[in-house]
Amino acid sequence: MVINFFKIAWRNLLKSKSLFLINTLGLTLGIASTLLIALFVSDELGYDQFNEKADRIVRVVIKGQMGGEIIKEAVSQAPVAPVLVDEFPEVEEGTRLRRMGYPLVVHNNDGHRENRFSYVDPNFFQIFSFPFIKGDPKTALTRPNTVVITEEQAHKFFGNANPIGKELELKEWEKSFTVTGVVQNIPQNSHLRFDMFASMLGWEHASANSWLESHYHSYLVLNQAANRTALEQKLEPLLNKYMGPQMKDAMGMSFEEFQEKGNALGMFLQPLTDIHLHSDFAELTNLAPGGNIKTVYSLGAIAIFILLVACINFMTLSTAAASRRSKEIGVKKVLGSQRNQLIKQFLVESFIMVLTGTLFAILLSLLALPLFNELTGKQLHVSQLINIQNTVFLVLFVFALSLIAGVYPAFVLSSFKPISALRNRSGNMGKTKNVRSALVVFQFSVAVSLIIATIVVKQQISFVLNKDVGYQKDNILVLKDTWKLGASEQAFKEELLKDPRVASISSSGFVPAGPTSDNITSIYPEDRSDELRRTVVYQVDEAYIPTMGMELVLGRNFSKDYNAEGTNLIINESSAKVLGFGSDAIDKTVTMSLDNNGTTRKYRIVGVVKDFHYSSLYQPVEPLIMVYEPNPGLLVRADAKDIGGLITSAETLWVKFKISEPFTYGLLDELYSEIYVRERKMGWVLQLFTILTIFIGCMGLFALATFSAEQRTKEIGIRKVLGATAAQMMTMLSKNFVKLVVISFAIAFPLGYYFMGLWLQDFAYRIQIQWWVFVLAGFFALGIAFLTISWQSLRVSRRSPVYALKNE
Structure with missing residues (x-):
């Protein structure tokens, strides 16, 4: 009997080929789109969830306000994690990570710089669940100058040989590290995507007791009974206890005086699983580019709506098509068909269409996955699409939609009296028309x-992409790695200046877009330390402002006379406003903090540059100062007609200096575009x-x-x-x-x-x-x-x- 239902249903569907095709195609596109978006949403929401202690791990972050500046940093001071473990019973464990960039790592004269290097505490792998392939996570980092590397790095340096006990040399740091462990490659949905984890015991600054320098990512494991909000409230007096005395020495004011002036500073605990989607911290303090929970919600809503549109489309057409079959129902009833048989017949037809659309949707999703990965920047896999969870969902979906779409023809049309059906009369036609109209809306x-x-x-x-950002980003060649030339960097610059396609060159590694050097200090006007304000510092030369096409609104640019410029500053308009100088900033004096021991120096303002965006347009322009201090790295303003030829010539010149490092470059306009x-x-x-x-x-x-x-x-x-x-x-x-x-x-x-x-x-x-x-x-x-x-x-x-x- 069941087989007979399927045969009849298939014949009926083939009679209306166009309707069957439209229904199937709509369902296929709707379900395939939903599956792909669901993969994206699941991956975003699953960041760091693979850690066994994910629900109890928190990151210590700093938030506050100083001199009108909103402070949000994902880093904390070196002593924070150890102190919190000692002082609060709610904290079971604490560990730290200090990222160190991309050093040149060498083994047997084979060097690689693309390694993401970090220092971590010895207990790091007992808190985070990164499976070991070789070595013991409990003892791998208990000695100085030891390192755990990923499986990919192990293969890169050692091939199929056992890396345990082998040496990796960081020539720039004049250090060697012994490989004591190999972990599986870090999952893509982790914010801790590093290639090398060295023992913090080998990093001399890790034991520093400074509460004024924030460079460490500190993580805590709370016990099962801990209340995160209650624990945060207990952290309030901690900064006063430990930071207060050091602040008094460095800034001349106590923590209470700092707060009385309208400033605020506090430590907060961010759940590990919130880091990727709920971080609004300063870009330079994040370990990896974060996601956006609004994007996740938006795409999730789009997936639901597309699926609803497809399902509504299917149900609307099913009811419309079924309405034309009232005479067929009347004939079948006259010939003895029971109502339950008609119900089963319509449900089977609905099931065949939904199942066909679902199977095609799975196939389409598999084919479209590479393109979808390219669009979203993800690395989603087929295994994430075809698993038990998705299979159960699709089976339930097929049966649910088949039932919903088949309800009208199955239960309403099958209830018609034969005479009414044969006359093609039904009181329900007007109601279904209204329903279909609402669904179209x-x-x-x-x-x-x-x-x-x-x-x-x-x-x-x-x-x-087209906003005036305060500098001319076109035709700027960024050579960040010229410091690798060592003493030959200046000779490289002078040779490059001889090229007629070069308009100007600035010696600075500070770039307003893309990877850049970073430096933050504190300044205050004259001797008024109560008006202390943190600010970004750019170390530049006299060619920086003209090379970048920036505009001086007051005063003058730096000159080549370094001795005369050593205590002079150029500030941006925001700094002039925050410091209270306005349009009278020229020749005003500011005091700059040089370290955390209270050392300061007075500087005279000689120029004010028009505000330029040195971070993304997500943030407003903040105060910035420029000091005359030529910095490793070159910014080259090139002739737009042959910038490609200039790059080729620069690479040829680079090779002549015979260093083992490859020539790398960036174009400032492309680096800016990559932000978005x-x-x-x-x-x-x-x-x-x-x-x-x-x-x-x-x-x-x-x-x-x-x-x-x-x-x-x-x-x-x-x-x-x-x-x-x-x-x-x-x-x-x-x-x-x-x-x-x-x-x-x-x-x-x-x-x-x-x-x-x-x-x-x-x-x-x-x-x-x-x-x-x-x-x-x-x-x-x-x-x-x-x-x-x-x-x-x-x-x-x-x-x-x-x-x-x-x-x-």
């Missing part, structure tokens, strides 16, 4: 909202899924227009006999659907405005959503809908009246 509300989102994201991306890769990728993803949503909705609209036209076949024939034109027929058939699309605007416009307004709040510099965005989105959706409907309407309106009138 919902579909296009989603589609129009996504169109608005896509336009706004594209506008904001264009805004940040995440936003650009979000724009591409939005655009893709907006197109899919519109396509799925239009398929349903097309099928409904076809169904509506078939329902009114005789009416069309009579109207044409009475002289109605094709244009009038098209208007008659299209106007009801166009009304539904217009109604959807009332829902989509407020939703689009509200949610995109929330998204834009992440940017300190952002566009304003203009009225024309909604007009454009509306016309675009209306145009697509009209084209979809009018094609079918035109085909029907041109049909001969004879066909319409003879059709029974």
Whole structure:
């Protein structure tokens, strides 16, 4: 009997091939899109969740306010973790990590610089769950100058040989490390993506007792009974106890006096699983670029809406198609079919369509996964798509959707009396028409909202990429690694200056976009230490400002006379404002802190540079000062006509100096663009899924227009006999659907405005959503809908009246 149901169902579906194709295609696209987005969302929400103690690990962070500056740093002082373990019973363990960049690591004259190097405490691998392939996590780092490396690094340096006991040399640091462990490659969904973990016992600064220098990422393991919020409150007096005396020596004020001046500073505990998606700390203090919880929520909502649109489309077309089968039901009932048999028949047909769409969706997801990875910057795998959890979900989904979509034809149409069914009369037809209308409004509300989102994201991306950032980022060649030349760096610079394609060169490693040197100090005007303010310091030469195309609004640039410039400063407009100088900053004196021991030096302001964005547009421009101190690294302003040729010549010149390091470079405009890769990728993803949503909705609209036209076949024939034109027929058939699309605007416009307004709040510099965005989105959706409907309407309106009138 069951096999017979499937045979009959398959035959019925083949009779309506176009409907079957539209339904299957819509479901395929909807389910495939949902699966891919679900993979992305799952990966983002799963960051650091693989750690066995993930629910109890927290990171110590610093938040506060000083001199009007909001302080949010993901790093803390060296003594913090040990002190918290000693003073609070709620803290079971503590460990620290200090990142050290990308040193040149050499083994048997084979050197590699792409290694991400860090110092960690000996108990690091007892807190974080990074499985060991070789070595013992409890003892691997209990001796100085030992290192644990990843499986990838072990293969890079040692091939298939056992790396345990082998030496790795860091020539720049004049140190050697013994390999004592090999761990599996760090998962991509971890914020601790390092290649080498050296013992903190070999780092002399790790035992420093300074509470004024924050360079360490400190992690704690809380016990099961610990309350994080209650523990945070206990941390408040800790800074006063330990930082207070050192602050008094360095700044001349106690911690209480520091607070009385409106300043605040405190330690807080951030859950490990919040680090990736809920971090708004200073960019330089983060270990890895973070995600954005709003992006996760947005894509999650898009996945749900696409799936809903696909399912609604399927259910709408199923009910519409079933309504045409009332006579078939009447005949079957007259011939003795029971109601339960008709119910099973309709449910089986629904099941076949849903199952077919789901299987094709899985296949499409597998094929689209590489492209999706490229768009999102992820490394998602097939194994994450095909697993027990997803399989169970898909099985339940198939049965649920089959049941929901089959309810109307199965339970409503099967209840018709044979006479009513044969006469094609049913009181429920009007109700189902209203339901279908509401579903069309919902579909296009989603589609129009996504169109608005896509336009706004594209506008904001264009805004940040083309905004005047206070410097000329085009045609700047960034040579960050010229310090590798050692004493030959100046000779390299002088040879490069001889190239006619070079306009100017600045000796500085401080770049306002991309990887850069970093330096932060504290300054205050004159001798007023109570107005202390932290600020970013750029170490530059006299060529920096003209090379970068920056504008001096007051005073002068540095000169080549280093002795005369050693105690002079150039500040930005924000510094002049914060220090209270305004337009009278020239020749004013400021005091700068040189270390944490209270050593200071007075500097005279000789120039004010126009504010430029030295961080992303997520943050407002903060105070910055420039000191005359040429720094390793070169910034080259090049002739735009042949920048490629200049790069080739620079590489040739580099090779002549015969060093083992490869020539590397960057283009400042590209480095700037890379800051907003995440936003650009979000724009591409939005655009893709907006197109899919519109396509799925239009398929349903097309099928409904076809169904509506078939329902009114005789009416069309009579109207044409009475002289109605094709244009009038098209208007008659299209106007009801166009009304539904217009109604959807009332829902989509407020939703689009509200949610995109929330998204834009992440940017300190952002566009304003203009009225024309909604007009454009509306016309675009209306145009697509009209084209979809009018094609079918035109085909029907041109049909001969004879066909319409003879059709029974």
